[in-house]
Amino acid sequence: MKKIVILTGAGISAESGIKTFRDAHGLWEGHDILEVASPIGWQNNKHLVLDFYNKRRKQLLQVLPNLAHKTLVKLEEKYNVNIITQNIDDLHERAGSKNVLHLHGELLKVRSIKNPALVYNWKKDLFVGDLCEENSQLRPHIVWFDEAVPMFEDAIEITSKADILIIIGTSMQVYPAANLIHFIKQTIPVYFIDPKPSIQKNYFSNLTIIAEKASTGVEKLVTELID
Secondary structure, X not given: OOEEEEEEOHHHXXXXXXXXXXXXXXXXXXXXXXXHOOHHHHHHOHHHHHHHHHHHHHHHHOOOOOHHHHHHHHHHHOOEEEEEEOOOOOHHHHHOOOOEEEXXXXXXXXXXXXXXXXXXXXXXXXXXXXXXXXXXXXXXEEOOOOOOOOOHHHHHHHHHOOOEEEEEOOOOOOOOHHHHHHHOOOOOOEEEEOOOOOOOHHHOOOEEEEOOOHHHHHHHXXXXXXX
16 A cells, blocks of 8 residues: 655644644744744743644634544545644544644643653643642643754654655744655655645646645645545
8 A cells, every 4th residue: 555645834823723833934933943942931921822832723723624634534545644734733643533633732732841751631721830740830731942853753753664755834944844855765656746836846746736725736636646
């Protein structure tokens, strides 16, 4: 069974109503990125950071997977599928995808500051004073700017074994995630789905660009691959 690796970014969840991390002005919901998504921001104002993620968590619980998420599940009928996502939402899982790796963490989880191995499922608000079993403050289970990406080595291993690579809704400008394309076998088919694709055709020897929004582009490609 051929192995498909799918790299997804904010564009696949935008149609569900999830706002992207950064708009054109470098702000995230009116906040400077470093205020709410960096170790320095956390040290300076834990209450602000927790409030920010509490609002994002509530938003996530109110939205549903869209057609793009749901259509990707159909590939599992014929292929061995792994999804590597830069998104912190759980919409791939709720749509039914079985193998999802979150490069940048998960919004519906929190972890201990003292012991990062202590990770908990979390759907309610998180406050200063909420502690892990070792009496250490809990924080969002998110990879912030200037933090290491612990799942990157796993992502490299998965990507290097791909027979087909599909990139959906990401500019491939955020590192280290953007480096994953350098680990594929150079002759495999690569599909890039985005209304404003940022990859040049001569970058890969076998590249197909689908310049459409995620739901439309994914439906077309999945139909082609299954047929």
